[in-house]
Amino acid sequence: MTPVRFDGAFAIEEAAGRVALAGRIVVEAPVVFQPAIVLGLSGPGGEVSAHSGETHYVGWLPRGAYRVRCFLPGTVAAGDWRMRLDLFHKAAMADERAAVLEGAFALAAPAAGPAAPAAWSFEALPPGVAIENLSWKRGHADWFFRHFDHAATTVQSYMLGDSPLLRGRILDVGCGDGITALSLALRTGCEELVGVDPFRGYEKLPQILAENHLPADTVPPRVRFRPDDANALDFEDDRFDVVVSWGSLEHIVGGYARALREIRRVLKPGGLFFVHPGLFYSTIGSHLTEFSSEPFFHLKHPREELERLVLGTRPAYMDRAGTFEPPENYWRWFTELNPITVAGFEKELRDLDFEPWRVALRTEDRIEYTPELQRYPIQDLATNELYLSCHNRKRPA
Numbered sequence: 001m002t003p004v005r006f007d008g009a010f011a012i013e014e015a016a017g018r019v020a021l022a023g024r025i026v027v028e029a030p031v032v033f034q035p036a037i038v039l040g041l042s043g044p045g046g047e048v049s050a051h052s053g054e055t056h057y058v059g060w061l062p063r064g065a066y067r068v069r070c071f072l073p074g075t076v077a078a079g080d081w082r083m084r085l086d087l088f089h090k091a092a093m094a095d096e097r098a099a100v101l102e103g104a105f106a107l108a109a110p111a112a113g114p115a116a117p118a119a120w121s122f123e124a125l126p127p128g129v130a131i132e133n134l135s136w137k138r139g140h141a142d143w144f145f146r147h148f149d150h151a152a153t154t155v156q157s158y159m160l161g162d163s164p165l166l167r168g169r170i171l172d173v174g175c176g177d178g179i180t181a182l183s184l185a186l187r188t189g190c191e192e193l194v195g196v197d198p199f200r201g202y203e204k205l206p207q208i209l210a211e212n213h214l215p216a217d218t219v220p221p222r223v224r225f226r227p228d229d230a231n232a233l234d235f236e237d238d239r240f241d242v243v244v245s246w247g248s249l250e251h252i253v254g255g256y257a258r259a260l261r262e263i264r265r266v267l268k269p270g271g272l273f274f275v276h277p278g279l280f281y282s283t284i285g286s287h288l289t290e291f292s293s294e295p296f297f298h299l300k301h302p303r304e305e306l307e308r309l310v311l312g313t314r315p316a317y318m319d320r321a322g323t324f325e326p327p328e329n330y331w332r333w334f335t336e337l338n339p340i341t342v343a344g345f346e347k348e349l350r351d352l353d354f355e356p357w358r359v360a361l362r363t364e365d366r367i368e369y370t371p372e373l374q375r376y377p378i379q380d381l382a383t384n385e386l387y388l389s390c391h392n393r394k395r396p397a
Contacts, residue, residue, distance in 0.1 A: 003029035004089055006101045007065065019111040020069040024125070025087060030218040033060045033090040033187055037120070039070050043081035048073065050118035059136025059149060062214050064128035072111035073118040080106045092189030093162045129213040144179065144212045152183035155244055155274050159358050159389045165272050166190055168241030173230050173263060174248020178202035184244065185223045196228035230259035237397060238268045250278035253336045257348070264352050264394060271392045273354060280339040281380035283364060288334055290315035296381065298334070300372040307331060341380050354390035361386060
């Protein structure tokens with residue numbers, strides 16, 4: 001199956017007061033990432049090229065048909081022109097040419113004013129979903145975007161550098177609803193991805209995909225989910241090339257030391273470990289910002305007062321994929337949190353032969369040191385988020 005293809009020829013039409021080449025593409029796969037078209041023209045005055053990504057970024061498209069227009073630049077003069085359209089998409093972390101379309105057309109007059117640049121547009125055709133309703137068009141305000149688009153690409157490219165190891169076997173520890181794990185698998189073309197989470201949030205994945213305009217068969221057979229506990233991973237030694245943990249270690253009841261040892265065990269020597277742990281002493285470390293916007297409120301108030309606040313307040317639900325949990329669950333989660341700090345976490349990793357490769361920190365612009373905060377180190381309060389990738393330097397068995 002061709003993931004995306006041209007559907008017939010492209011023809012000249014008048015649109016928005018300009019001359020455009022217009023046609024259709026069809027997405028046959030459940031989803032394609034970053035589809036783009038490169039137009040090459042040769043004719044009067046020489047050659048002209050235009051890349052759709054320069055004026056119209058497309059993050060991903062679900063299965064369906066789409067109308068595409070390329071508004072020709074002012075350098076396209078009257079006369080006979082030969083054209084070539086190359087259709088690309090991202091697959092296994094590389095640009096893949098999916099189709100080529102060639103043809104010819106004639107212009108009785110210049111395509112546009114002398115300074116007019118090329119411009120592109122993509123439009124979903126019925127019964128498809130309008131592109132404006134897809135997560136990558138809505139951006140960071142959209143919950144699905146933050147997990148399917150932002151988190152997955154942060155792990156893959158920003159922190160793991162599109163490593164070839166991502167094409168092997170990947171384990172996601174604490175995968176939650178499985179959205180980020182699925183996106184990572186689809187984007188990398190990995191051999192296998194296993195997501196584990198004892199709370200089985202991934203059972204909601206089909207519903208979440210449907211609500212965000214992706215078909216049920218978006219989940220390929222090489223992606224599997226299991227209710228394993230991170231403290232007892234049911235895999236043989238050295239099984240995985242990459243292990244990922246996004247916002248999960250802080251939630252392991254009773255501590256995460258055993259989980260780190262298990263991750264080290266199942267990760268191959270030289271394998272990559274990406275981890276994004278919640279930092280308890282940051283402004284967002286309480287995981288209770290749905291109850292109060294006061295900075296460091298979980299460090300400023302007695303435990304009894306915090307309990308009354310949480311149990312007596314209706315939360316401003318956010319970032320929960322439509323899951324509405326009772327306040328009692330939020331309070332239990334808070335009391336179970338592991339108090340992770342950057343310095344302490346780095347030592348724990350190094351003691352297990354994890355060698356830092358890439359580190360990114362997101363910090364507070366300014367901290368108001370009220371009397372209640374005087375006992376906390378500056379670094380712990382100032383660091384909101386830690387993103388870290390490591391090489392597993394354990395010796396081969």
